[in-house]
Amino acid sequence: MSLHARRGVLFIFLLILPFFIGLFCTYEVVKIRFPTDMENSPAVNYLDGPRILPPKGAVSTNGKSITIDSFPENPIPVDETSIKRGELLYALHCALCHGETGKGDGSLVEFYTERPPGDLTVSHVAAQFDGVLFRTISFGFGQMPPLAENLTTHERWDVINYLRSLQ
Numbered sequence: 001m002s003l004h005a006r007r008g009v010l011f012i013f014l015l016i017l018p019f020f021i022g023l024f025c026t027y028e029v030v031k032i033r034f035p036t037d038m039e040n041s042p043a044v045n046y047l048d049g050p051r052i053l054p055p056k057g058a059v060s061t062n063g064k065s066i067t068i069d070s071f072p073e074n075p076i077p078v079d080e081t082s083i084k085r086g087e088l089l090y091a092l093h094c095a096l097c098h099g100e101t102g103k104g105d106g107s108l109v110e111f112y113t114e115r116p117p118g119d120l121t122v123s124h125v126a127a128q129f130d131g132v133l134f135r136t137i138s139f140g141f142g143q144m145p146p147l148a149e150n151l152t153t154h155e156r157w158d159v160i161n162y163l164r165s166l167q
């Protein structure tokens with residue numbers, strides 16, 4: 001091979017070398033770890049473990065959550081603010097079944113053939129402890145759906161405080 005030809009081959013080789021290096025990197029034949037901000041994040045991915053659990057005895061900002069067999073006491077004082085909030089929340093979450101004034105005449109009543117949403121102003125509901133009402137709202141009752149997902153703990157107590165003002 002003449003000197004010229006050799007130079008030519010070397011030139012072409014040098015010319016396409018970066019291309020092959022690029023290919024090797026692309027197909028991870030040569031692995032280079034590029035530091036990216038995402039990779040270095042301390043975040044825990046969905047389903048990654050171990051999760052950091054809240055410390056024992058920690059109370060959520062929504063107040064204590066309850067289980068089906070606990071019987072909570074109403075921690076929210078009955079004042080104007082709470083009742084006002086309760087009124088708005090009741091109109092949004094309860095009125096369609098129990099009626100605007102709690103008389104059990106909401107617009108969905110016609111769909112309940114067996115046990116319709118009750119009148120919430122009657123004496124046997126008025127006689128129930130706040131904790132019982134709280135459980136009814138949280139876990140549902142018979143045909144009534146559980147509303148724990150729709151209302152925070154605080155909001156449920158507000159609704160109960162409002163209900164008391166109706167009774």
Ligand code: HEC
Pocket residue numbers: 090093094095096097098108112115116117118120125133136137141142143144145147159163
């Ligand atoms: C989708 C309709 C629906 C919604 C919304 C609903 N309820 Fe009910 N509720 C019912 C039905 C139906 C019953 C009767 C269940 C049964 O007897 O099986 C009931 C029963 C109750 C009872 C028990 C009454 C009794 O006689 O002991 C209370 C208390 C109550 N609801 C409060 C509420 C409150 C407060 C809200 C809003 C946060 C609410 N409900 C939202 C349908 C509903």
